[in-house]
């Protein structure tokens with residue numbers, strides 16, 4: 001059965017002059033993620049969305065490991081794993097033959113796979129449910145933001161609803177209103193970058209097909225000469241197929257369902273029956289705002305940055321924006337950190353998004369060669385890759401989303417001790433299988449406290465800071481048992497090693513021995529105190 | 530560091546081998562050959578800084594004639 005979008009009831013207009021600590025403009029994937037995270041921190045939130053439903057059609061499908069870990073912290077990890085299609089393997093074809101395949105998660109002992117594929121509308125539907133369940137999120141459907149002023153005390157927002165208009169005041173305004181962000185435009189903020197002169201056809205089809213759950217990418221296949229094709233499996237036996245059409249393609253002609261069916265048939269062969277669920281045509285851009293923080297207005301998700309989809313970096317980046325921003329805003333709202341802490345949102349997420357833009361730009365340049373020389377190099381790489389391992393690292397059909405490592409963040413306390421590897425300051429915590437009271441468990445689950453957390457590799461100590469997670473090599477009451485030694489190996493830990501994690505599970509600092517004074521200092525640094 | 534002093538064991542043979550490889554090729558085939566060759570050699574070199582230095586020199590505007598010769602002799606004199 002094709003997916004039926006829920007319709008949420010339009011909220012009645014608010015009272016003009018209402019005041020709220022946090023208002024989020026945009027109840028898309030990123031705005032809802034931020035709302036849920038804030039609510040779980042105990043902060044009441046108002047979300048304004050001009051629509052009355054979830055994401056329509058085929059948009060984000062690939063959620064990366066880090067995103068799954070963040071959603072697990074927010075209580076949605078198991079649901080994503082149950083409904084989504086787990087995959088780790090990709091294959092690249094050139095012409096008729098397979099050039100090579102790759103495993104994105106070559107290492108065992110991780111709870112979450114490299115990727116889960118799931119239609120964006122499911123995720124948003126669950127986010128809405130989870131937001132409601134907190135009792136802290138006031139979701140206002142059909143509330144369109146049509147005006148905005150802001151100053152050092154917050155923002156005043158004009159809202160239009162089917163049943164009347166009103167204004168409200170937000171101490172903090174989160175702009176998560178998507179690529180065409182009204183908030184961004186009304187503040188006159190330049191959104192610069194580049195557009196790629198190419199068009200892609202996206203067709204979602206339902207079929208019983210023999211393909212395994214893998215990412216298949218074809219360059220110049222016999223069924224689509226001169227272009228590339230990408231195949232992904234989603235939930236409900238839905239498959240997403242992207243056809244590269246070239247800049248000169250006429251979108252109106254290409255959208256014709258009969259024409260799309262012919263393309264799909266050419267790909268699948270005459271014997272595979274399928275139903276066409278969705279067709280759309282896209283061009284892609286890579287661009288971002290110069291800064292994401294403008295006083296008390298903070299931009300996140302597509303409103304702040306946009307990338308081409310090769311590498312699945314758009315939504316995954318937006319989720320990391322929310323993960324990065326929310327704990328900081330929570331501390332500021334509680335008076336536990338100065339407002340300046342929010343400058344670190346810029347300092348951390350701007351470079352992280354530049355990395356996404358760089359990677360997705362390079363992928364797009366590989367997939368769409370700009371001239372005959374670029375094409376010759378591209379094809380040479382693909383030909384050589386079939387025979388010689390060295391060329392495989394040059395094949396770029398999308399560098400798939402990796403978690404941001406916040407190297408150089410002002411919140412990090414640099415290493416003083418000697419480490420060989422491990423998880424350096426700025427990097428997100430790494431998962432490992434552990435035993436908890438004799439049962440199989442995962443380390444990261446215990447580090448999902450939403451607070452600053454100490455990870456100590458030693459038996460429990462009386463009077464330790466709360467929360468602290470102790471990990472030991474042999475079973476010990478009150479500690480997680482590192483039965484496979486993987487936690488210690490992944491963190492380069494020795495007895496006594498202490499790691500300070502921020503509420504978003506990124507490492508703030510690490511020490512060979514527990515030192516309360518150093519930890520206190522690092523906590524202050526990480527809160528911009 | 531990109532080596533700009535003579536480094537080939539048999540320069541004439543290397544040049545001849547390049548010419549031989551391109552003999553009878555269409556411009557398109559030649560381009561393909563060159564692209565494959567550059568990629569193979571780049572991997573052999575390995576160091577991205579060396580390759581970028583080579584790209585920068587290879588991409589300098591071509592000037593043939595007196596001024597280029599002058600510039601060259603200036604360099605040699607200094």
Ligand SMILES: Cc1cc2nc3c(=O)[nH]c(=O)nc-3n(C[C@H](O)[C@H](O)[C@H](O)COP(=O)(O)OP(=O)(O)OC[C@H]3O[C@@H](n4cnc5c(N)ncnc54)[C@H](O)[C@@H]3O)c2cc1C
Nearest residue numbers: 026028029030050060061062145177178301302314315316
């Ligand atoms: C073809 C395609 C494939 C993609 N594949 C992937 C993928 O595999 N993985 C991935 O991570 N990402 C992917 N993305 C990117 C992903 O879809 C976006 O990055 C993501 O939707 C961004 O979420 P958002 O909440 O920032 O914006 P949106 O989802 O656009 O949400 C913005 C919300 O704001 C509301 N709004 C807008 N204006 C107003 C206003 N004035 N007042 C009130 N509300 C307003 C809108 O109704 C909407 O609900 C893909 C995108 C496309 C197009």
